[in-house]
Amino acid sequence: MKLTNSKLVKKQADLHQWYHQNSKITGADQYRGLSEFSIVPPQKDYRFAEQLNLDFPEECSDISLLDSMLQRRSVRKFSGEPVGLSALSTLLYYSHGVKNRIGSLHSRSYASAGGRYSSEVYILVKNVEGMKPGVYHYDGVQHKLDVIHHNPVNDSFLINEQEMGNYSFLICIGSYFDGMTQKYGERGYRYCLFDVGQICQNVYLLSTALEIGCCAIGGFYDDELNRALGLDGHKESSILVMAVGRQG
Numbered sequence: 497m498k499l500t501n502s503k504l505v506k507k508q509a510d511l512h513q514w515y516h517q518n519s520k521i522t523g524a525d526q527y528r529g530l531s532e533f534s535i536v537p538p539q540k541d542y543r544f545a546e547q548l549n550l551d552f553p554e555e556c557s558d559i560s561l562l563d564s565m566l567q568r569r570s571v572r573k574f575s576g577e578p579v580g581l582s583a584l585s586t587l588l589y590y591s592h593g594v595k596n597r598i599g600s601l602h603s604r605s606y607a608s609a610g611g612r613y614s615s616e617v618y619i620l621v622k623n624v625e626g627m628k629p630g631v632y633h634y635d636g637v638q639h640k641l642d643v644i645h646h647n648p649v650n651d652s653f654l655i656n657e658q659e660m661g662n663y664s665f666l667i668c669i670g671s672y673f674d675g676m677t678q679k680y681g682e683r684g685y686r687y688c689l690f691d692v693g694q695i696c697q698n699v700y701l702l703s704t705a706l707e708i709g710c711c712a713i714g715g716f717y718d719d720e721l722n723r724a725l726g727l728d729g730h731k732e733s734s735i736l737v738m739a740v741g742r743q744g
C-alpha cells in the first residue's frame with residue numbers, strides 16, 4: 497500500500513504533523529506478523545493487591561442502542577448522590593470487561609488493532625455505595641477491582657476540578673504503549689488512542705442506558721494524574737478521564 501514517501505515534514509513545530517507523517521505506512525514498509533511477537537497479557541497484573549469482587553453485571557434499562565446513541569450527551573453537573581456499585585460493575589464490564597478467552601487471546605466489547613488491547617482502566621472513587629473511597633484498577637478478566645490505595649482522592653490533576661466536583665467516581669483510561677508499538681511501530685500510538693476512544697464511547701452509551709451522567713475530560717495535568725495512579729508516564733500513561741455521577 498503506497499500512500500506517499502513524504503514521511504518527514506520540515507515544520508517540526510507542528511508536532512501532530514511531524515507525528516502523523518512519520519507514522520504513515522508507505523510502500524517501503526513491511527507489516528510484521530503477530531507470530532513474531534509475544535502475545536501481550538490482557539492487562540496489568542496486580543496479583544498482590546487486595547481485590548474487590550464485583551457482582552455479575554445487571555441488565556440495563558429497556559433503552560435501545562439506537563436510543564442511547566440519540567440521547568447520549570455530556571453531563572457536567574452532578575448532584576453528589578452516590579452511584580451504586582452494581583451500576584459501576586455494569587459500566588466496567590460492558591465497556592472494558594473480557595467477554596471471551598481463547599487460549600491467550602481475549603475479546604472485549606470493542607475492537608483493538610491486532611487484538612493487542614492496549615488500555616488499562618482505573619477508578620478513582622469519591623462516593624459510590626458499598627465502596628471505600630480510593631484508587632482501584634479494573635481487572636477485566638476476573639471482573640474484579642484491584643485496590644491500589646484507600647487514601648482520599650485528590651483530584652487536583654483536573655484543570656477545572658470545580659466544574660464537575662460532585663461526580664461519584666472518575667474513570668481514568670491509560671495506555672500501555674509497548675503492546676501496540678512492538679507490533680506496529682510508531683503507528684501503534686495511533687491505535688492506542690483508538691482503543692481509548694472506543695472505551696469512552698462505550699461509557700457514554702452505557703451511562704445513558706443506566707440513567708447516570710458522564711463527561712469525558714481531556715483537560716488534566718498528565719504527570720499529576722500519572723502519579724495519582726502510580727503510572728510511570730512512559731511505558732504506560734493516562735490518556736483520558738471520565739467523570740461519572742448522578743445528574744444534578
Ligand SMILES: Cc1cc2nc3c(=O)[nH]c(=O)nc-3n(C[C@H](O)[C@H](O)[C@H](O)COP(=O)(O)O)c2cc1C
Binds near residue numbers: 571712714736
Ligand atoms: C476527548 C474528549 C475530551 C473532552 N474534554 C472535555 C473537558 O476537558 N471538559 C469538558 O467539559 N468537556 C470535555 N469533553 C466533552 C465535549 O466538550 C463534548 O463531548 C462536546 O461539547 C459535545 O457535547 P456532547 O457530548 O454533549 O454531545 C471532551 C470530549 C472528548 C471526546
